[in-house]
Amino acid sequence: MALIVQKYGGSSLETAERIRAVAERIVATKKQGHDVVVVCSAMGDTTDELLDLAAQVNPVPPGREMDMLLTAGERISNALVAMAIESFGAKAQSFTGSQAGVITTEKHGNARIVEVTPGRVREALDKGRICLVAGFQGVNRESKDVTTLGRGGSDTTAVALAAALKADVCEIYSDVDGVYTADPRIVSNAKKLEKLSFEEMLELAAVGSKILVLRSVEYARAFGVPMRVRSSYSNDPGTLVAGSMEDIPVEEATLTGVATDNSEAKITIVGIQDSPGAAAKIFRTVADAEINIDMVLQNVSAIENNLTDITFTCPRSEGPRAVEMLKKIQEAEGWANVLYDDQVGKVSLVGAGMKSHPGVTATFCETLRDHGINIELISTSEIRISVLIRESELPEAARALHAAFELGGDEEAKVYAGTGR
Amino acid sequence: MALIVQKYGGSSLETAERIRAVAERIVATKKQGHDVVVVCSAMGDTTDELLDLAAQVNPVPPGREMDMLLTAGERISNALVAMAIESFGAKAQSFTGSQAGVITTEKHGNARIVEVTPGRVREALDKGRICLVAGFQGVNRESKDVTTLGRGGSDTTAVALAAALKADVCEIYSDVDGVYTADPRIVSNAKKLEKLSFEEMLELAAVGSKILVLRSVEYARAFGVPMRVRSSYSNDPGTLVAGSMEDIPVEEATLTGVATDNSEAKITIVGIQDSPGAAAKIFRTVADAEINIDMVLQNVSAIENNLTDITFTCPRSEGPRAVEMLKKIQEAEGWANVLYDDQVGKVSLVGAGMKSHPGVTATFCETLRDHGINIELISTSEIRISVLIRESELPEAARALHAAFELGGDEEAKVYAGTGR
Numbered sequence: 001m002a003l004i005v006q007k008y009g010g011s012s013l014e015t016a017e018r019i020r021a022v023a024e025r026i027v028a029t030k031k032q033g034h035d036v037v038v039v040c041s042a043m044g045d046t047t048d049e050l051l052d053l054a055a056q057v058n059p060v061p062p063g064r065e066m067d068m069l070l071t072a073g074e075r076i077s078n079a080l081v082a083m084a085i086e087s088f089g090a091k092a093q094s095f096t097g098s099q100a101g102v103i104t105t106e107k108h109g110n111a112r113i114v115e116v117t118p119g120r121v122r123e124a125l126d127k128g129r130i131c132l133v134a135g136f137q138g139v140n141r142e143s144k145d146v147t148t149l150g151r152g153g154s155d156t157t158a159v160a161l162a163a164a165l166k167a168d169v170c171e172i173y174s175d176v177d178g179v180y181t182a183d184p185r186i187v188s189n190a191k192k193l194e195k196l197s198f199e200e201m202l203e204l205a206a207v208g209s210k211i212l213v214l215r216s217v218e219y220a221r222a223f224g225v226p227m228r229v230r231s232s233y234s235n236d237p238g239t240l241v242a243g244s245m246e247d248i249p250v251e252e253a254t255l256t257g258v259a260t261d262n263s264e265a266k267i268t269i270v271g272i273q274d275s276p277g278a279a280a281k282i283f284r285t286v287a288d289a290e291i292n293i294d295m296v297l298q299n300v301s302a303i304e305n306n307l308t309d310i311t312f313t314c315p316r317s318e319g320p321r322a323v324e325m326l327k328k329i330q331e332a333e334g335w336a337n338v339l340y341d342d343q344v345g346k347v348s349l350v351g352a353g354m355k356s357h358p359g360v361t362a363t364f365c366e367t368l369r370d371h372g373i374n375i376e377l378i379s380t381s382e383i384r385i386s387v388l389i390r391e392s393e394l395p396e397a398a399r400a401l402h403a404a405f406e407l408g409g410d411e412e413a414k415v416y417a418g419t420g421r
Numbered sequence: 422m423a424l425i426v427q428k429y430g431g432s433s434l435e436t437a438e439r440i441r442a443v444a445e446r447i448v449a450t451k452k453q454g455h456d457v458v459v460v461c462s463a464m465g466d467t468t469d470e471l472l473d474l475a476a477q478v479n480p481v482p483p484g485r486e487m488d489m490l491l492t493a494g495e496r497i498s499n500a501l502v503a504m505a506i507e508s509f510g511a512k513a514q515s516f517t518g519s520q521a522g523v524i525t526t527e528k529h530g531n532a533r534i535v536e537v538t539p540g541r542v543r544e545a546l547d548k549g550r551i552c553l554v555a556g557f558q559g560v561n562r563e564s565k566d567v568t569t570l571g572r573g574g575s576d577t578t579a580v581a582l583a584a585a586l587k588a589d590v591c592e593i594y595s596d597v598d599g600v601y602t603a604d605p606r607i608v609s610n611a612k613k614l615e616k617l618s619f620e621e622m623l624e625l626a627a628v629g630s631k632i633l634v635l636r637s638v639e640y641a642r643a644f645g646v647p648m649r650v651r652s653s654y655s656n657d658p659g660t661l662v663a664g665s666m667e668d669i670p671v672e673e674a675t676l677t678g679v680a681t682d683n684s685e686a687k688i689t690i691v692g693i694q695d696s697p698g699a700a701a702k703i704f705r706t707v708a709d710a711e712i713n714i715d716m717v718l719q720n721v722s723a724i725e726n727n728l729t730d731i732t733f734t735c736p737r738s739e740g741p742r743a744v745e746m747l748k749k750i751q752e753a754e755g756w757a758n759v760l761y762d763d764q765v766g767k768v769s770l771v772g773a774g775m776k777s778h779p780g781v782t783a784t785f786c787e788t789l790r791d792h793g794i795n796i797e798l799i800s801t802s803e804i805r806i807s808v809l810i811r812e813s814e815l816p817e818a819a820r821a822l823h824a825a826f827e828l829g830g831d832e833e834a835k836v837y838a839g840t841g842r
Binding site (some may be wrong): 016019020023054056058059066068069071072073076079081084086092096144320 | 437438440441471474475477478479480481482483485486487489490491492495496499500501502503504505507508513520530565601647667761
């Protein structure tokens with residue numbers, strides 16, 4: 001008998017019918033003899049609708065009230081799933097984040113979990129009940145106010161509960177049935193991975209895979225909670241995310257997959273006097289606006305005039321704001337120009353096998369060259385290569401790299417409608 | 422400076438625009454120098470929508486989960502009103518029933534308030550904040566689970582908070598601007614009352630006035646909390662409900678008003694052997710089905726065969742079920758028949774003045790006779806006369822009685838669209 005934590009996303013809970021389907025799956029797991037704790041997101045578009053209402057009554061709503069408002073969504077979905085479970089003859093009990101002992105930092109809107117003390121959940125499990133815990137929420141220690149965990153918070157709730165309850169596995173259900181070697185909508189023979197390490201999953205999440213939220217994988221890695229990515233529409237075992245890359249024998253280390261990302265924009269500052277502090281000025285300006293920078297390139301300065309260019313990427317949604325901040329200081333800093341390009345895309349190759357296969361970078365670049373694709377920026381980690389190219393060339397690049405590194409399977413991949421968040 | 426508790430119903434909070442209007446009114450009260458505690462119902466049809474969803478996932482939803490579900494509605498409206506208040510420059514803080522210290526009995530779906538310990542609310546008031554408390558909900562002492570207070574529970578929350586905080590008044594806002602001598606949609610010159618006693622309001626609520634929920638008036642009377650019925654659309658002072666009938670000098674005691682009710686049905690059991698226990702059997706059967714009985718009539722039995730009839734009224738929605746229960750035992754009990762009539766209506770006259778004016782019952786019956794209206798059942802209390810007539814004759818009866826007792830004003834009454842619950 002295992003203790004299993006299951007997390008269901010909003011699209012799996014969009015209607016009463018889907019809620020009943022999810023409940024049936026939960027009850028089936030319980031009937032296999034396991035203890036089951038379930039974390040549900042808010043139904044379908046509930047959160048967006050509440051955000052919209054809030055914006056109508058106050059364009060700058062106070063954080064504490066925003067959290068009180070948004071957490072209602074998860075209460076609703078969890079109570080409904082509990083009801084549906086009871087209709088299938090099993091016993092269920094729902095808990096708010098606070099009741100489940102999810103203690104967070106004080107900050108509203110983006111609190112971090114400090115501690116999970118799931119005494120009431122444990123007690124209910126011991127009575128043979130299926131426990132439903134509202135995701136995305138907790139209570140802060142000082143003020144005893146309701147807090148939310150920010151984007152993807154329900155995944156983090158699930159992993160944190162799994163860690164606190166010493167669960168055997170944390171299953172993340174969405175409309176995607178696993179982690180693939182590439183996006184099956186782009187690469188038709190993308191293969192579902194049976195297993196990958198936390199490090200590989202972190203790299204994939206960081207370069208655009210939307211399967212799992214980065215923060216939840218970090219949490220799972222820190223506490224050694226195995227995660228399993230599964231679809232709420234099939235019985236496929238999905239993909240296991242567990243173990244450290246260090247534990248994979250060299251001869252078994254492989255390449256994990258190809259990821260694409262078209263959510264970034266490129267900013268280039270032209271004609272910078274190449275002196276100490278020039279780059280720092282740029283990145284401080286952007287950081288002060290709370291904009292994250294991803295890839296960075298600084299050219300070697302031309303000998304004749306000692307001028308250089310700096311190029312970096314940031315989220316496309318923040319691009320115009322970043323440009324505005326930089327244009328403000330352009331004259332004072334003496335830069336020739338600030339250029340903006342939002343037609344870029346990033347293609348990445350991830351895998352622990354990269355460490356033991358020195359030719360990977362060369363093959364990567366040759367493959368793109370053979371397809372006439374120009375590389376604008378390169379960034380690498382121990383187990384990842386990412387390059388910036390034209391957005392329009394992303395699909396071709398992904399297919400070419402996927403084929404060059406022989407990542408594909410023999411079958412056509414199943415393609416799902418949504419993205420599963 | 423006074424401490425004022427204000428309660429706003431769902432129709433006053435139907436849209437973002439109305440929420441902003443309510444917030445403006447709350448801030449205006451605060452700016453007059455008063456401490457303000459606000460209790461909000463769920464927005465518009467939220468509760469009905471949640472009930473509908475619950476019915477879809479489980480036709481017999483467990484009470485605990487139902488309460489977890491339904492209380493989300495009040496969290497949403499209270500958080501939104503708090504946000505709107507902040508947008509007008511005042512400080513607001515919202516509380517769940519549990520956070521506000523509303524402790525209830527264990528029973529889900531229809532819990533009763535045991536105690537209110539509003540320490541956190543008091544503290545926030547002392548910091549100059551406007552406090553929003555989610556109505557209709559509390560937390561039970563033993564299980565620490567969320568409970569709901571049943572129909573009209575938000576009114577009860579408001580009165581209970583007012584009592585615990587020793588508030589000067591509890592204002593109940595809806596789309597009706599006071600208590601009238603009759604329903605203005607039926608009697609065009611119905612007059613708004615400036616003031617009435619708790620007993621008179623209780624009698625009116627019991628015989629069909631939907632202005633205030635019976636339970637909240639009972640609570641207010643027990644704790645001596647003055648209530649004021651006001652409209653959220655006007656600045657009219659509304660109607661004050663306060664004081665005991667006993668304290669009204671005889672010469673000032675008047676007739677309060679006429680109320681009509683078409684929510685009941687009439688059941689007659691024909692041919693009952695007139696022996697001890699015959700009536701008890703009927704009422705035990707109905708009581709076991711948790712159906713409330715209102716008016717009762719037992720005929721004098723005919724001498725020749727010692728047979729009698731018993732007639733009673735109950736909620737029309739429960740009528741068919743009551744008949745079904747009685748039909749089941751009809752043969753065993755030897756009754757001739759069980760008759761059902763849902764075309765009945767009840768018209769009532771209420772007022773402390775009745776005690777000192779002995780001719781009221783006579784005038785009441787003569788008035789109906791003069792209009793050719795037949796009385797089917799009569800029931801009375803010290804300050805009330807109610808009769809059962811044909812439903813179709815209700816408007817005429819109300820107008821005739823209103824005129825006969827000279828309850829009307831000189832002006833046409835304002836007529837509102839909704840009923841204000």
